[in-house]
Amino acid sequence: MLEVEGLTLERGGRLLFENLSFAVGPGQLLQVEGANGAGKTSLLRILAGLSRYGYSGQVSRHAPLLYLGHHSAVKALLTPRENLAWHVSGEATYSDNDIEAALARVGLYGYEDVPSHALSAGQHRRVNLARLYLSAAPLWLLDEPFTAIDREGVIDLESLLVQHVERGNTVLFTSHQKLSVNYPLSSLSLSEGLRP
Structure with a gap:
């Protein structure tokens, strides 16, 4: 559903990530990890086609997407x-x-x-x-979806994400917390690359 090849982003004279390549397909739950300021939000905005920063590399999306940003748009x-x-x-x-x-x-x-x-x-x-x-939308891009919700809300949201990928869809999300799901979870560290 989504392919990234050689993605590089420099902002304010600082290299956030370089030559980042990965692909996510149907039934995949992928967590993007990294320290604050590592470029997680910037990456999701690039993937959603919303970035206002210059970057190099290729992003190919093969499915409609829903993007929920870090800040609630209320x-x-x-x-x-x-x-x-x-x-x-x-x-x-x-x-x-x-x-x-x-x-x-x-x-x-x-x-x-x-x-x-x-x-x-x-x-x-x-x-x-x-x-x-x-x-x-078969592809969900979610930036810190667990922020400011209580434990019951976290459990409900985890269940919803698993249901979405079990139906053959894809979820790519950023979060500082580990999910407690009974489903294969891949992670992408902006400093280390894709891990199963």
Whole structure:
């Protein structure tokens, strides 16, 4: 679904990664690892086609993707229902019931119509993660998806990622924490390369 060849990124006179090559295919769960500032977010933005920095190398995507960035893209004046409806509006037509069900899956039942400025950081993150329950994209690129969610939310999200790859899809994510999943997990260290 995704192939990277000879990817090199220098930013601010500092080489973040050099000659990075890897491929991910159907049924693969890949964690990108590295210290803060190693270029994990920059890598995901390049893979998603969103990078504003110059880089060299080739990125080939062979499937539609969903990218969720490190910061939750929640508009404070909109409700969770309105935020989610706006985010998925370009993907397909979802009913109010679909949107409510996705919000309920991430623990936001009863908060659907609360202005988002009144929600916590973790609830903002959950609004963003609700997009995963509506996404038909086979390739998910997730930047620190476990940030600001509680242990129960982490367990639910881990389960969702495994379900997605078990259906023959692909997940590539960054995280400083190790997953507790019963599924083969590959890792890509920005300093060491791809490991099974």
